Amino acid sequence: MNDVAERVLSTVSSIPSGHVMTYGDVAEAAGTGARAVGQVLRNSGHHVPWWRVVDARGRPVEGAAQEALEQFLEESTPLLHRGDDVRVDLARASWPTHDVGRT
Template sequence: MERRPLADDFVSRVLEVVHGIPEGRVMSYGDVAAAIGSRAARGVGQVMAYYGSDAPWWRVVRASGHPAVDHESRALEYYRAEGTPLLWSASGVFRVDLRRARHTP
């Protein structure tokens, strides 16, 4: 069986898209998948969980605009530093304002 070069594998393609997201902007897991011609949003999540620690992981959010589960406070630090537009609920929960912050490569 022929092995595709590393630069063409799913992990590398996901990370390439994530590294291309500018400061203050975000993409959803589904947006990243679509950018590489896939529908595997959950696969993007797996890549970020296993290989995304050196990537700007906070720039990949859930479809609702919420950051990755259990990484909210750390993501908020990055969002504030980068000036990412946020929306706040009355209960103090935030999410990224996708209307203003969504990046399209």
């Protein structure tokens, strides 16, 4: 595993239950780009809480929304419900990047 992947996975692993970070926030904390975060999670993120990384609108990765929603409910992650559209309430659930992944 390369250094970028290790930093991304470490950052994601440190997001507490009930909280999330956006791809951009993880990228900033890990010193990489948001696309790299997505690639790392897709290729080697199955053993970290990948559902705690959402897009800038609070939505989980496409194709795994139902699984992520189940995790959000189990962890009491604050959600917004607009009809069939369910997303994370970023105002209440965001984990500050300055507290994660920095040494």
